[in-house]
Amino acid sequence: MPSSTHSMNTGETEPVWVHHMPYQRYPDFPPLSENIKADVCIIGAGIAGISIAYELVNRGKSVTMIEARHVLSGESGRAGGHLSNALDDGYIKIEKEHGFKGAQAAADSHTWALERVGEICKSIGIDCDYHRLPGYEISPYPRGHPNHRTHVACLREEVELAKRLGLSASFHDDLTVPGWDGRPDQRGGAIFAGQATFHPTKYCIGVLHWLKTQPNFRCFAHTRMTSTDESDVVKIHTHDGHTITAADMVQATCAPLQRLGVVAEMQSMRTYCVAIRVPKDSVKDCLIGAGPYRYAKFTECNHKDDYMVLGGCDHTVGQEKTGGRFAELETWARQRFTNAGSVDYQWSGQIFEPLDYMACIGKEQGQKHTYMVTGDSGNGLTHGALAGKLIADEMGGLDNPWASLYNPDRTLRASTVPRLLQHAVTHYGQCTQPDVKDIEDLEIGSGGSSRKAHWHPWRCIKTRESKRNDLVPSVRI
Numbered sequence: 001m002p003s004s005t006h007s008m009n010t011g012e013t014e015p016v017w018v019h020h021m022p023y024q025r026y027p028d029f030p031p032l033s034e035n036i037k038a039d040v041c042i043i044g045a046g047i048a049g050i051s052i053a054y055e056l057v058n059r060g061k062s063v064t065m066i067e068a069r070h071v072l073s074g075e076s077g078r079a080g081g082h083l084s085n086a087l088d089d090g091y092i093k094i095e096k097e098h099g100f101k102g103a104q105a106a107a108d109s110h111t112w113a114l115e116r117v118g119e120i121c122k123s124i125g126i127d128c129d130y131h132r133l134p135g136y137e138i139s140p141y142p143r144g145h146p147n148h149r150t151h152v153a154c155l156r157e158e159v160e161l162a163k164r165l166g167l168s169a170s171f172h173d174d175l176t177v178p179g180w181d182g183r184p185d186q187r188g189g190a191i192f193a194g195q196a197t198f199h200p201t202k203y204c205i206g207v208l209h210w211l212k213t214q215p216n217f218r219c220f221a222h223t224r225m226t227s228t229d230e231s232d233v234v235k236i237h238t239h240d241g242h243t244i245t246a247a248d249m250v251q252a253t254c255a256p257l258q259r260l261g262v263v264a265e266m267q268s269m270r271t272y273c274v275a276i277r278v279p280k281d282s283v284k285d286c287l288i289g290a291g292p293y294r295y296a297k298f299t300e301c302n303h304k305d306d307y308m309v310l311g312g313c314d315h316t317v318g319q320e321k322t323g324g325r326f327a328e329l330e331t332w333a334r335q336r337f338t339n340a341g342s343v344d345y346q347w348s349g350q351i352f353e354p355l356d357y358m359a360c361i362g363k364e365q366g367q368k369h370t371y372m373v374t375g376d377s378g379n380g381l382t383h384g385a386l387a388g389k390l391i392a393d394e395m396g397g398l399d400n401p402w403a404s405l406y407n408p409d410r411t412l413r414a415s416t417v418p419r420l421l422q423h424a425v426t427h428y429g430q431c432t433q434p435d436v437k438d439i440e441d442l443e444i445g446s447g448g449s450s451r452k453a454h455w456h457p458w459r460c461i462k463t464r465e466s467k468r469n470d471l472v473p474s475v476r477i
């Protein structure tokens with residue numbers, strides 16, 4: 001289903017969330033038309049920017065938010081809707097990288113975040129189907145597959161570590177997801193109690209409606225930040241030539257802007273979702289995880305059916321073919337849930353995987369008044385929510401026990417360096433090797449590296465408007 005209004009959405013496809021929250025119900029905000037001042041300027045109106053605004057406004061700060069397109073037009077409008085402290089990367093890897101104390105901070109902060117979303121819903125009266133539910137983690141391999149036993153053994157270890165971190169987890173040899181009546185037998189796995197789910201756009205729009213009524217909050221849409229400079233204050237310059245002068249600024253733009261050091265430490269991944277009808281109550285209401293690249297949850301379709309929102313098939317951006325992923329997800333669902341009906345929505349989006357698994361949230365390197373939130377690692381909804389507290393605490397001079405784990409200026413451990421080098425070789429090696437000669441070689445919306453007419457290679461994208469041999473440079477390398 002093509003997007004009716006391109007500025008509402010980063011993609012060509014619509015996520016299932018428009019089914020019950022059409023764009024017409026999004027609040028309107030005008031573009032910025034003059035120079036203004038604020039205590040804090042937040043760039044980006046996704047869940048991170050909105051959560052930070054909520055916490056700061058409640059602490060009495062005057063907050064101005066600017067958004068390049070329409071509010072919620074980034075990845076938050078395309079998420080899967082899991083709010084989880086059973087993190088995608090797993091605590092074993094996180095502990096290896098950040099020690100037990102770091103893993104504890106990760107568990108505590110994501111638990112805080114998933115509970116905070118519920119508290120906010122209650123406190124300002126948002127009806128977004130927020131509820132707590134168990135997370136079922138099963139092996140991605142069928143029984144009998146040589147990897148099944150190894151994966152199940154890892155899940156057992158995860159459960160033991162999760163329990164030491166204070167999470168409510170248990171392992172079950174014959175675990176099955178109630179309602180999984182298809183053939184693949186992937187029995188055996190873990191249950192993480194106390195996870196949560198919601199309708200992400202109903203939630204974010206609900207918070208924005210509340211913010212709109214607050215005297216110390218302003219928001220300007222269709223207002224793109226193009227550059228900033230920091231002295232005793234921060235000046236944020238917009239594409240239309242206006243300036244916001246603020247004591248502090250937060251870049252909640254999902255992809256980090258102007259910070260190539262941070263970009264180098266993250267892998268950009270494309271990820272996919274389909275919403276497939278299943279009869280109401282035919283499958284247990286739970287979060288399902290089957291390895292890193294298959295997950296599911298349920299959201300209402302109508303009085304008869306629910307949608308199973310099935311996601312995964314992640315791959316590195318620009319280095320693998322995109323086609324066929326939706327069909328792969330659909331087949332997976334049909335093989336396991338024989339009641340599955342039509343696929344009504346299919347969409348994709350981008351996530352950022354930091355090489356040491358944790359998001360970068362806090363003060364930017366070498367800056368006194370500029371903060372960032374990036375590196376969602378597939379758990380960007382909870383990362384966004386917890387960024388609200390982390391950043392508000394840091395701005396208020398309060399110690400926060402999670403701050404060092406998320407510090408954007410943290411030093412990578414020696415064990416991460418080989419992954420960093422491998423990432424640099426595959427990613428930047430490809431960027432500097434021109435692979436696009438002619439626009440005819442590219443599909444609309446795809447890109448590559450070109451040296452055409454420039455001494456430096458350029459990352460290029462082909463837009464709808466691009467004419468023959470007319471590539472639009474996006475980033476100069």
Ligand SMILES: Cc1cc2nc3c(=O)[nH]c(=O)nc-3n(C[C@H](O)[C@H](O)[C@H](O)COP(=O)(O)OP(=O)(O)OC[C@H]3O[C@@H](n4cnc5c(N)ncnc54)[C@H](O)[C@@H]3O)c2cc1C
Nearest residue numbers: 044046047048068074075076080082225349376379380381
């Ligand atoms: C398909 C998919 C499924 C996912 N499922 C889950 C899930 O189930 N659970 C989970 O926890 N996470 C999930 N994620 C990850 C999660 O959705 C994201 O990490 C999270 O929404 C990012 O929020 P954000 O506020 O940081 O960024 P965004 O929502 O992308 O918001 C950033 C905003 O900044 C604006 N912006 C950018 N540059 C500028 C500029 N120069 N000036 C002004 N504005 C600017 C953008 O237009 C955008 O609106 C999923 C992601 C995808 C793609």
